[in-house]
Amino acid sequence: DGGITQSPKYLFRxxxxxxxxxxxxxxxxxxxxxxxxxxxxxxxxxxxxxxxxDFQKGDIAEGYSVSREKKESFPLTVTSAQKNxxxxxxxxxxxxxxxxxxxxxxxxxxxxxx
Amino acid sequence: SQKIEQNSEALNIxxxxxxxxxxxxxxxxxxxxxxxxxxxxxxxxxxLLIRENEKEKRKERLKxxxxxxxxxxxFHITASQPADSATYxxxxxxxxxxxxxxxxxxxxxxxxx
Numbered sequence: 001d002g003g004i005t006q007s008p009k010y011l012f013r014x015x016x017x018x019x020x021x022x023x024x025x026x027x028x029x030x031x032x033x034x035x036x037x038x039x040x041x042x043x044x045x046x047x048x049x050x051x052x053x054d055f056q057k058g059d060i061a062e063g064y065s066v067s068r069e070k071k072e073s074f075p076l077t078v079t080s081a082q083k084n085x086x087x088x089x090x091x092x093x094x095x096x097x098x099x100x101x102x103x104x105x106x107x108x109x110x111x112x113x114x
Numbered sequence: 115s116q117k118i119e120q121n122s123e124a125l126n127i128x129x130x131x132x133x134x135x136x137x138x139x140x141x142x143x144x145x146x147x148x149x150x151x152x153x154x155x156x157x158x159x160x161x162l163l164i165r166e167n168e169k170e171k172r173k174e175r176l177k178x179x180x181x182x183x184x185x186x187x188x189f190h191i192t193a194s195q196p197a198d199s200a201t202y203x204x205x206x207x208x209x210x211x212x213x214x215x216x217x218x219x220x221x222x223x224x225x226x227x
Contacts, residue, residue, distance in 0.1 A: 004157075031213045033215070035217075040219075041219060042118075042203060042217045042218055042219035042220050043158070043203070043217040044217075045214065045215070045216070048213065048214060050213050056214075058214070088155075090157050090158075092157070094213070096213065101146070101148070101163070101207065101213075101215075102148065102160035102163065103150075103158075103160065103205075103215060104160070105157030105158050105159070106157055107156060107157055108155070108156065108157050110155075
């Protein structure tokens with residue numbers, strides 16, 4: 001069963017702690033993305049990666065870090081430097097150079113920092 | 115500055131009617147535009163893509179138009195059903211980066227039985 005998995009679905013952390021969100025895909029997609037969504041808002045791009053060991057900052061990368069050591073995996077670390085980390089985080093993937101460029105999304109991780 | 119705007123207010127329509135959602139963009143020249151559906155607490159799901167040289171695209175009860183002169187896309191759901199209630203997002207490729215996608219804020223649609 002192909003798709004994108006994110007874990008956990010809900011995550012609670014204390015302020016000042018770093019936290020890593022998992023994203024795995026078995027679709028053999030080259031491109032992977034991390035978005036943040038706040039209540040009533042659209043998706044904002046945090047980081048994206050087109051190939052293993054390479055990634056680019058999106059519009060709101062400050063306070064976040066990523067790695068892409070394997071094609072299937074693109075974990076996101078929310079650091080203590082992120083001022084407002086509580087949000088819904090979505091991971092997505094897509095084929096590079098595909099005719100329709102659709103993105104496939106995971107189920108999301110809701111992070112609450114208190 | 116670059117901007118993508120969608121209907122600012124939630125849309126409530128009667129079952130059976132046609133829902134029309136608007137996506138306007140500023141200072142982009144997208145080669146194509148996408149529409150996604152998002153249910154509460156879940157990731158968006160791709161619905162349709164329309165290219166700049168296509169005026170209209172259809173898929174079952176869905177129809178999308180793309181007017182590059184007006185810088186606008188319209189998304190129609192005909193014979194709407196309560197199951198169509200969701201948030202609908204438009205998205206376009208950022209021309210500065212081949213694989214970077216910019217999403218609009220979304221429009222919440224409620225279909226009332």
